[in-house]
Amino acid sequence: MKDDVRGDARQYVALPEPFSLRRGGLLRGARVACETWGELNAERSNAVLLFTGLSPTAHAASSALDPTHGWWEEMIGPERPIDTRRFFVICVNSLGSCFGSTGPTSIDPATGHPYRLSFPELAVEDIASAGYEAVRGFGIDTLHAVVGPSLGGMVVLAFAALHPGKTRHLVSISGTAAASPFALALRSLQREAITRDPDWKNGDYSPSEPPRNGMRLARKLGTITYRSAQEWSQRFGRAPVDAHYRTGAPFGPVFAVEGYLEAQAERFLRSFDANAYLYLSRAMDRFDLAEHGVNVAEVLGQAGISSALVIGVESDLLFPLAEQQALANAFNLAGVATQFVPLPSIEGHDAFLVDIPRFGAALGGFLGST
Amino acid sequence: MKDDVRGDARQYVALPEPFSLRRGGLLRGARVACETWGELNAERSNAVLLFTGLSPTAHAASSALDPTHGWWEEMIGPERPIDTRRFFVICVNSLGSCFGSTGPTSIDPATGHPYRLSFPELAVEDIASAGYEAVRGFGIDTLHAVVGPSLGGMVVLAFAALHPGKTRHLVSISGTAAASPFALALRSLQREAITRDPDWKNGDYSPSEPPRNGMRLARKLGTITYRSAQEWSQRFGRAPVDAHYRTGAPFGPVFAVEGYLEAQAERFLRSFDANAYLYLSRAMDRFDLAEHGVNVAEVLGQAGISSALVIGVESDLLFPLAEQQALANAFNLAGVATQFVPLPSIEGHDAFLVDIPRFGAALGGFLGST
Numbered sequence: 001m002k003d004d005v006r007g008d009a010r011q012y013v014a015l016p017e018p019f020s021l022r023r024g025g026l027l028r029g030a031r032v033a034c035e036t037w038g039e040l041n042a043e044r045s046n047a048v049l050l051f052t053g054l055s056p057t058a059h060a061a062s063s064a065l066d067p068t069h070g071w072w073e074e075m076i077g078p079e080r081p082i083d084t085r086r087f088f089v090i091c092v093n094s095l096g097s098c099f100g101s102t103g104p105t106s107i108d109p110a111t112g113h114p115y116r117l118s119f120p121e122l123a124v125e126d127i128a129s130a131g132y133e134a135v136r137g138f139g140i141d142t143l144h145a146v147v148g149p150s151l152g153g154m155v156v157l158a159f160a161a162l163h164p165g166k167t168r169h170l171v172s173i174s175g176t177a178a179a180s181p182f183a184l185a186l187r188s189l190q191r192e193a194i195t196r197d198p199d200w201k202n203g204d205y206s207p208s209e210p211p212r213n214g215m216r217l218a219r220k221l222g223t224i225t226y227r228s229a230q231e232w233s234q235r236f237g238r239a240p241v242d243a244h245y246r247t248g249a250p251f252g253p254v255f256a257v258e259g260y261l262e263a264q265a266e267r268f269l270r271s272f273d274a275n276a277y278l279y280l281s282r283a284m285d286r287f288d289l290a291e292h293g294v295n296v297a298e299v300l301g302q303a304g305i306s307s308a309l310v311i312g313v314e315s316d317l318l319f320p321l322a323e324q325q326a327l328a329n330a331f332n333l334a335g336v337a338t339q340f341v342p343l344p345s346i347e348g349h350d351a352f353l354v355d356i357p358r359f360g361a362a363l364g365g366f367l368g369s370t
Numbered sequence: 371m372k373d374d375v376r377g378d379a380r381q382y383v384a385l386p387e388p389f390s391l392r393r394g395g396l397l398r399g400a401r402v403a404c405e406t407w408g409e410l411n412a413e414r415s416n417a418v419l420l421f422t423g424l425s426p427t428a429h430a431a432s433s434a435l436d437p438t439h440g441w442w443e444e445m446i447g448p449e450r451p452i453d454t455r456r457f458f459v460i461c462v463n464s465l466g467s468c469f470g471s472t473g474p475t476s477i478d479p480a481t482g483h484p485y486r487l488s489f490p491e492l493a494v495e496d497i498a499s500a501g502y503e504a505v506r507g508f509g510i511d512t513l514h515a516v517v518g519p520s521l522g523g524m525v526v527l528a529f530a531a532l533h534p535g536k537t538r539h540l541v542s543i544s545g546t547a548a549a550s551p552f553a554l555a556l557r558s559l560q561r562e563a564i565t566r567d568p569d570w571k572n573g574d575y576s577p578s579e580p581p582r583n584g585m586r587l588a589r590k591l592g593t594i595t596y597r598s599a600q601e602w603s604q605r606f607g608r609a610p611v612d613a614h615y616r617t618g619a620p621f622g623p624v625f626a627v628e629g630y631l632e633a634q635a636e637r638f639l640r641s642f643d644a645n646a647y648l649y650l651s652r653a654m655d656r657f658d659l660a661e662h663g664v665n666v667a668e669v670l671g672q673a674g675i676s677s678a679l680v681i682g683v684e685s686d687l688l689f690p691l692a693e694q695q696a697l698a699n700a701f702n703l704a705g706v707a708t709q710f711v712p713l714p715s716i717e718g719h720d721a722f723l724v725d726i727p728r729f730g731a732a733l734g735g736f737l738g739s740t
Contacts, residue, residue: 117620181606181627182599188628189590191621196583198568203620213566217587220559229552229690236551238658250487250573251561251648254655257551258558278621285624288608317687320599 009035009065010058010093010100013137015130023286025120029109032134033093033100034058035066037076038084040138048082048145048367049135049167050091051127051152051159054280055272057099060091074356081364087144094151095130096122096279104203104275117203122279124151124287128158132166142166145367149173149352150319151280154287157327160303161292169370171309171363173352174316176323177289177296177330183318186225187281190218194274203275211274218277219268220261228315228348232257296327301334309366311341311359316349339366379405379435380428380463380470383507385500393656395490399479402504403463403470404428405436407446408454410508418452418515418737419505419537420461421497421522421529424650425642427469430461444726451734457514464521465500466492466649474573474645487573492649494521494657498528502536512536515737519543519722520689521650524657527697530673531662539740541679541733543722544686546693547659547666547700553688556595557651560588564644573645581644588647589638590631598685598718602627666697671704679736681711681729686719709736 010033018026035058040047050060052071061070061077076082082089093101096119104119111118135143146167148156153175160170179187194200197214205211236257245259246252253259293299300308308331312324321342328340341362345351352359380403388396405428410417420430422441431440431447446452452459463471466489474489481488505513516537518526523545530540549557564570567584575581606627615629616622623629663669670678678701682694691712698710711732715721722729 178608180599181602181608181625182594184608184625185590185594185602185627185631188623188625188631189587189594192590193563193587195619195621196587217559217563217566220555220562221591224552224555224559229550229687232551232555238548238551238554249565251565251652253558254652255551255554255558257555261555261558282621282624317599 006068007066009063011036012100013134015102015133019130019133021120022123022125023121027102027120030095030102030106030130031100032095032102032130034090034134035060035063036091036138037061037063037089038087040088040140044140045142045144046086046088047135047138047140047143048087048089048147049131049143049159050082050089051131051146051148051155052091052094053150053152054277054284055268058091058093060089071353075360075363081360082147082367083364087367090134090138092131092134094127094155094280096127096276096283098273098276101130103273104279105273116275119275119279122283123158124154124283125158125162127151127283128155128162131155132159132163142168145169145171145370147171147173147363148175150175150349151284153319154284154289157289157300158287160305161289161299164302165304168306169308169367170303170305171311171366172324172327173311173359173363174313174319174324174349175327176319177327178287179285180320180323184285186221186318187285190221191278191281193217193221194278200274205274210269212269215269215272215274215277216265219265223261223264225318226348226350228317228346230315231346231348234346236260295330297330297333300331300336305331305336307337307339307366307370309339309341309362311343311352311362313343313345313348313351315346315351318349376438377436379433381406382470383504385472385503389500389503391490392493392495393491397472397490400465400472400476400500401470402465402472402500404460404504405430405433406461406508407431407433407459408457410458410510414510415512415514416456416458417505417508417510417513418457418459418517419501419513419529420452420459421501421516421518421525422461422464423520423522424647424654425638428461428463430459441723445730445733451730452517452737453734457737460505460508462501462504464497464525464650466497466646466653468643468646471500473643474649475643486645489645489649492653493528494524494653495528495532497521497653498525498532501525502529502533512538515539515541515740517541517543517733518545520545520719521654523689524654524659527659527670528657530675531659531669534672535674538676539678539737540673540675541681541736542694542697543681543729543733544683544689544694544719545697546689547697548657549655550690550693554655556591556688557655560591561648561651563587563591564648570644575644580639582639585639585642585644585647586635589635593631593634595688596718596720598687598716600685601716601718604716606630665700667700667703670701670706675706677707677709677736677740679709679711679732681713681722681732683713683715683718683721685716685721688719
């Protein structure tokens, strides 16, 4: 399983023609990229649909077609928390993203040119519905479970609201029914860093000249809000920056943490599209589950879910624990058998990527009980 | 006391010639701007020196010469927590700032041009020493107390280390003996937003064409980290933005909190110099009180201080309460009579500007007991 042998395990599912978006606009010729692990059983009843955070691909774990490590490698596989001896797992690249699913970088069949800002406004609900279409593309009507962390933790709630009865179980990890103004402020600043970069050109940058400075700042701010002060005090302290990151430029990096941010930003710059980032970020801001009914509990009560697992992290700044607590309370109020697992991980919002022992135990235990 | 009648109450104290800076370099013809309230007594023993946070001027309170409200208006005056019936209060504009004290916008007498990036590297210790020179300019040898919030809460510690025996009492508010990597990361990102703005021009921008976008992003990030998620949830929730801030630009403001950030940034853009900001921000990063001795407690034990008040705020993200707790512990270990006041204010790092009842009670009580 060498990381330098990158294959491509993506499969593509065409979306219904046209595919109407929640806030107006429609897509023609749109598709969703996904990867799968395990086998669909004869009853087509063992499927687990996994939605991602803002930036990952559908490559959640390695497979024969793509042996590189996935973003949730330790979580998916035989005898792993999402056990592929039992479950058929589908991970979808979010609609609006840039890793195979239709998004702002895709060609608009009406013009022959990339959508860029002519892509219609994206909603979290559209990501959920596109994911469900992928499921139906595999001949599956009802899921065993939907699972999602971060943005994915919002998408699973949209899925429940829009497709009642189509999943028996639901797992929302470090998500929220509606973002707080603190999270709105942080994301608006990330978007502004990009849109004020002269290289953004109102979305019309060339792929070889993207708004690098804006993307760099946006990703660094993201990285700061995805982790925690406590983790960084242990990990970096006030150690000096590696020589590699010493630019000698005025006010350039001095401390180790500055080099870490730079490395994160560089990696992101090489992979993510600025317009896709803007669309997904705005979609997260505008999502409000309560719009689908009288209130969150009422919406969840109509979703036909048997049991729910809600996980949150004490050190999460961006999706604070109180929001997962409120979500779990709403599930309970809706009469859904609910497990609320607050975790003491110190890795903040990103803990689901790092603290595999704690998250694996919670997720594996829940799925094992279903 | 109308806000539109702005006078100028600043006095200027020349610094010794030359004035050597801690990290090398020296200044000629340098000065410090300050304002005062109350009367110096015959023994010259009732002076309280106030250092500011990163961005304020020396105008901490109104006076006959400048009747506009100051940044700590409710804290300074007769029968107020810093009671001017008893104390002679001096507030200094930090060396390196841009409101009358010598800084990067000042003319370098050696060239006849503004220093800009030829200004020597600034240290928190330099701000402390320049403040002490201002005090000596008033014929004062020993202070009754030094007081400082935020950056000022670091400067008072540098003052104690550099000028032992020159203050009897010390108040450090929402300060730290050395910033955590989380704070370093946030400040490095604010600086990068400015230095990557093409209008920064390596510090050679004209005053009429400053790096507005970078300063805007830096201040918005500052504003986010100066307050708290809890306060904003109560204050803004998910309310829509005021019509005034609806630009109609792609990905422009939608929520009320985005308009608030914009208003804060606009105000800052009109007043603060980008290079001064960079110098002060870097100085805060590099400050480490332990450099002055074996460790923080040993340094504080040599400062000849009778009593200390350390205040911190539970919701402070940037200067977390654990750092003020550690500082208070070090004072105690050093044998200084220490009061540690952790406050439950929800306004985060900026609480000292907002939660006047709590801060006033702590500060007034402490000074009253000295």
